[in-house]
Amino acid sequence: MADEILRTDGLTKYFGGLCAVGDVSFALSDGEIVGLIGPNGAGKTTLVNLMSGAFPPSSGTIHYNGRSVGGFKAHRLNKMGIARTFQVVRIFKTLTVLENIQASLIDRRRYGPWRLALTSLYKRAYSLDADADARQEAERLLDFVGLTDYRDELAENLPYAYTKRLEIARALATRPRLLLLDEPSAGLNPRELDDQIGIIRRINGQGVAILIIEHVMKVIMSISHRLIVLHYGKKIAEGAPEAVYRDPRVVEAYLGGDAHVAH
Amino acid sequence: MTPRTTRRLLTAAGLAAFFTLPLVVTDRYFLHILVMTGIFAILTSSWNLLTGYAGQLNLGHAAFYGIGAYTSAILATRLGINPWAGLLAGGLLAAAAGFLLGIPSLRLSGPYLAITTIGFAEILRLVAMNWVDLTRGSLGLYGIPPLTPIPITSNVSIEFTSERNFLYVLLIVLLLTVWAIRRMIRSGFGVTLKALRDDEVGAESIGVDTARFKLTVFTISAFFAGVAGALFAHYQRLISPDTLSLGETFAILTMTMLGGLGTLTGPILGAVILTFFSEWLRFVEDMVKLDVRMVIYGLLLIVTIRFMREGVVGLLVKLPWWPKTLGKGGSDGR
Numbered sequence A: 001m002a003d004e005i006l007r008t009d010g011l012t013k014y015f016g017g018l019c020a021v022g023d024v025s026f027a028l029s030d031g032e033i034v035g036l037i038g039p040n041g042a043g044k045t046t047l048v049n050l051m052s053g054a055f056p057p058s059s060g061t062i063h064y065n066g067r068s069v070g071g072f073k074a075h076r077l078n079k080m081g082i083a084r085t086f087q088v089v090r091i092f093k094t095l096t097v098l099e100n101i102q103a104s105l106i107d108r109r110r111y112g113p114w115r116l117a118l119t120s121l122y123k124r125a126y127s128l129d130a131d132a133d134a135r136q137e138a139e140r141l142l143d144f145v146g147l148t149d150y151r152d153e154l155a156e157n158l159p160y161a162y163t164k165r166l167e168i169a170r171a172l173a174t175r176p177r178l179l180l181l182d183e184p185s186a187g188l189n190p191r192e193l194d195d196q197i198g199i200i201r202r203i204n205g206q207g208v209a210i211l212i213i214e215h216v217m218k219v220i221m222s223i224s225h226r227l228i229v230l231h232y233g234k235k236i237a238e239g240a241p242e243a244v245y246r247d248p249r250v251v252e253a254y255l256g257g258d259a260h261v262a263h
Numbered sequence B: 001m002t003p004r005t006t007r008r009l010l011t012a013a014g015l016a017a018f019f020t021l022p023l024v025v026t027d028r029y030f031l032h033i034l035v036m037t038g039i040f041a042i043l044t045s046s047w048n049l050l051t052g053y054a055g056q057l058n059l060g061h062a063a064f065y066g067i068g069a070y071t072s073a074i075l076a077t078r079l080g081i082n083p084w085a086g087l088l089a090g091g092l093l094a095a096a097a098g099f100l101l102g103i104p105s106l107r108l109s110g111p112y113l114a115i116t117t118i119g120f121a122e123i124l125r126l127v128a129m130n131w132v133d134l135t136r137g138s139l140g141l142y143g144i145p146p147l148t149p150i151p152i153t154s155n156v157s158i159e160f161t162s163e164r165n166f167l168y169v170l171l172i173v174l175l176l177t178v179w180a181i182r183r184m185i186r187s188g189f190g191v192t193l194k195a196l197r198d199d200e201v202g203a204e205s206i207g208v209d210t211a212r213f214k215l216t217v218f219t220i221s222a223f224f225a226g227v228a229g230a231l232f233a234h235y236q237r238l239i240s241p242d243t244l245s246l247g248e249t250f251a252i253l254t255m256t257m258l259g260g261l262g263t264l265t266g267p268i269l270g271a272v273i274l275t276f277f278s279e280w281l282r283f284v285e286d287m288v289k290l291d292v293r294m295v296i297y298g299l300l301l302i303v304t305i306r307f308m309r310e311g312v313v314g315l316l317v318k319l320p321w322w323p324k325t326l327g328k329g330g331s332d333g334r
Helices: A044-052 A074-080 A097-105 A113-122 A132-144 A160-172 A190-205 A217-223 A241-246 A248-255 B003-024 B028-053 B061-079 B083-105 B110-130 B163-186 B188-198 B200-205 B210-236 B246-259 B266-288 B293-307 B311-316
Strands: A004-015 A018-029 A033-037 A059-064 A082-084 A178-182 A209-213 A226-231 A234-239
Touching (some): A004 A044, A018 A044, A044 A074, A044 A082, A044 A178, A044 A209, A074 B200, A082 A160, A113 B163, A113 B210, A132 A160, A160 A190, A190 A209, A226 A241, A226 A248, B003 B028, B028 B163, B028 B246, B061 B083, B061 B110, B061 B210, B061 B246, B163 B210, B188 B200, B188 B210, B200 B210, B246 B266, B246 B293, B246 B311, B266 B293, B266 B311
Parallel strands (some): A033 A226
16 A cells, blocks of 8 residues: 555554553555544554554554554654644643643754753753744644644643644644644534544645544544554454445444444 | 833832842841751752643752761761862762652552652652761761852952852852743643643643653752752761751742742742741740740741642732732743
8 A cells, every 4th residue: 555654463462461552454455534532441442552652562463654663652652753643631730831831832853852852951951931933833833733822831721622722733833744642632512523523624734644533423424535454452344435334243342242333 | 111121120129128138237147047948948949840731740949958968978078079069969970869859750650650759759768867887877967068169369268157258159049040930831841731720631632742842851850959958968077867857848849839839929929928928937946945836937837828829929919019920921020
């Protein structure tokens, strides 16, 4: 396949004796939006954790840009272009909204801790007071997710829906090629949901491939180019959203053994 | 006047007062208290960088202080190394120890890390107590030379045996320490440390190599504490394993918490308040014939944590006349 950016083969993760993800193989292409769905406990977040380097796989491989990256640490994968958000937000709560972005804008491929610390002694490296480029980029990202009015607010004081957007902006600030979104719409009201769909579409419009875990069908059906369904850690279906939605195995996974497909 | 000018004027006035103080004060006892305040201010500022900003609970800071003190003292007394070089050597060896203590922090956090750091300092204290050949054990190392005089002309030189001249050296080192920490905190480095403190997994997800950042900040923090220890050795000219004690770390912790953890001025303010306060307590202790200092430190800590989480600085920023530019997005440029 042309422009494939990520491929997993037989990806498996055990927690003790529990198989959270079992033998999952799939591929993502550049610039596509893939929805990852499945009932609670299906292993969706575990799969995203594996792809983002939160922990190494028990077996199986992950290739990113043709390179085997299974077992790479999260910070390393981020530097290679994989960014993510979290189901339960993990923003930096004692930092301001702007500083949350500032932390992500630092070019961490070039600036390791020593270089950053020593540079700060003679130059205001990545200080938003002094670095006009960094500030402009931070402002642009805040504007993109509609948080400009809150930029000097402490992140812990943000309404819930905005913390989700801040996390997205923070992930974008690292200039990803692949963005993994773990339930970006959970807990949002209908209006916020529409805003969120708009944001995700615009990110994709800039050429970023997106893998999105989502329970809200309105979101997943309207933006996904393709769906992957997990059930008990196994991939049970994959394909165009409408086809997957009618797939008897998928309906069975969601509704139980005796359910019939309604047409 | 713009807030920026106000701030610059305040800084200039503060610095002027800072450097004229040793000239105005003539009482040697008072000068001694100022020296101890300065040493503690370096210790609290460096501890604050590691624990306040980077969130790594280190209860073994006295170990770095003690390593700096013993390194410079042993180099000077045994090998005749120039004390000025000893300051650097003390800082560097403490930094190496900081790097080592940083390694467990890669796997441990919170109370587990705290206990490990206490253990680290205790082991070093016991080494200093028992390696009598090197350290003279609990007798302490004495006969440590003062900082070598700096020659001005062939027959005039600056001596550092007087409290006043030593105080000037100390003030310069303190100023450099605070300046360096301030620069780091206000840059991308400081923002990264705070991000790491707030959410380690979140920090990893934006490309922060949290392991290397922790090792770096442990090393930097320990360096400053080591220099403070070496300065103390050449000032007091007698050091004992007490410099490595948990009580020493506890004093640093109480000062920083009282002044304001995770703020730039808080640790210095705390060092000033508690050094003077504990000298006053000596008189009280003489009167009541009881060692009440640790009891009072403990009470102060409880009151601070319960009623003023952000310390004295947290209270000051609430005052209407306090320059608000110091508190952008949180007290004191947090």
